[in-house]
Amino acid sequence: MESAEISVSIDDDFPPVVDLDENGFPLSAPPSSEDDDDDEADTKTKSKLIDPCSSVGARSFASDFYRSGTDWSTLAKEKKEERSLVQRDLFQVWRIKKPEAEPKPRAPQRDLFEMWGIKKPKEEEPKPRVLSPPRKRHRAAAVGGASVDNDASRSGSHRPRACPFYKKIPGTPFTVDAFRYGSVDGCTSYFLSHFHYDHYGGLSKRWSHGPIYCTPITARLVKMCLGVNSLYICPLELGEENVIEGVKVTLLEANHCPGAALIHFRLKDGRCYLHTGDFRASKPMQSYPLLNQHINMLYLDTTYCNPKYRFPPKEDVVSFVVRITRNYLAKHPKTLIVVGAYSIGKEQVYLAISHALGLPIYTNASRRRILQSFCWPDLSGKLCSCGESSSLHVLPLSFLRLENLKEYVKNYKQHFTAVLAFRPTGWTYSETTGKELDLIKPSSKGNVTIYGVPYSEHSSFTELREFVKFLRPDKIVPTVNIGSAINRDNMQSYFHEWLKA
């Protein structure tokens, strides 16, 4: 492929092959308590009033910190300046004002109702939007206004953030899921693990910083939804080895959402790195040949790397959903079944209902386009474009609220008299429902019932443990929940525990 012609230049900013400590963090990183003691400069301006805010500030500082490049000390300084200027005038005012906040007419409702063809619920008031609270956005102005008005007011405001170290693959000119940093120094090939916003963020039709490698499904979505120039899109088939800039790269099914991939890199010197993107570890992964070889560094999706996250296998949740649906329909045949979903992911939930009960799947045109782009005949064949012809609707997760659904069925009142909805999310966890699905209590009001079900497309704690113990990598770099030192330390102790002896 032509893109491989792009010249290779590894910038100093890219970590050398290993400059991480035994915990997988850069050796130049500050001590792990940085998010507790980073605000000494602010203490004099701090008042009791904003105390709750300052802890928020500290947290976001830490997460920005970890999002940033490896130049720790410079960044810490910048952040400190930003924050001390923001808090006093804006946060404080906001805090004071908050109690008397208006009744909140909830603007989103309006749009969603329009979007789904529902008459708006008669709140036609002009909305007192004039009173919008001061926004932190003023930060750019505040930074300039307070001290250095001259330069910051202009160019300083839109400097893209530095690419964090854990998105850079050492010893290669590669990054993974790093599109929101503009052109990354030393990066000549950009990998996209899957098509979720927090990973592709920054991609648009204006992208011109280098080739984007991803699975064919992700490639289609990038083209179709974001309008990225095809010249830059380089689909790689799952399970096939490709040589890119001298590095052997193989994408593997990640068990996350359609098109999601684990990315395996084999460097010229034989070193192997595995980047999981987002994934749900599963038994079948243990038979991937590449995962039966030594891994020097594992970039791990640690979304639920805490024992409090316990949820059942997807199959169990799917059967539960189907069973509930069956029972409900037996009692109330004229029920509309609704499944909530983001852009992509959770397809198995409604596919299973569709299959078990022989229902076509209705969803709006834009989602149909996306689902069709998967080229799954099984799914494409079941989609229908008319809400009346199906009692199984897929709607945006954010729409699944009692009030919304109550209004929504009214559109179909000749066909349906009740709604049974499912919100599949990973964090419907709890000591009880994590183990026993039958203990899940739906929320319901009138003819609308909503079940939150623990359908996760990320690994549970135990799945992560099993995966890591199977893989036994030399080092692990967590890629999620690294904003707080406490989380980082906790995760590292788990890794240590899993990998000992």
Next chain:
DNA sequence: GCGATCAGAT
């Protein structure tokens, strides 16, 4: 007016 970006909400 449009696209990008950010903070805040969910």
Next chain:
DNA sequence: CACATCTGATCGC
């Protein structure tokens, strides 16, 4: 809790 957006405000062009 923290997923993956969603939304409104703001800014640059």
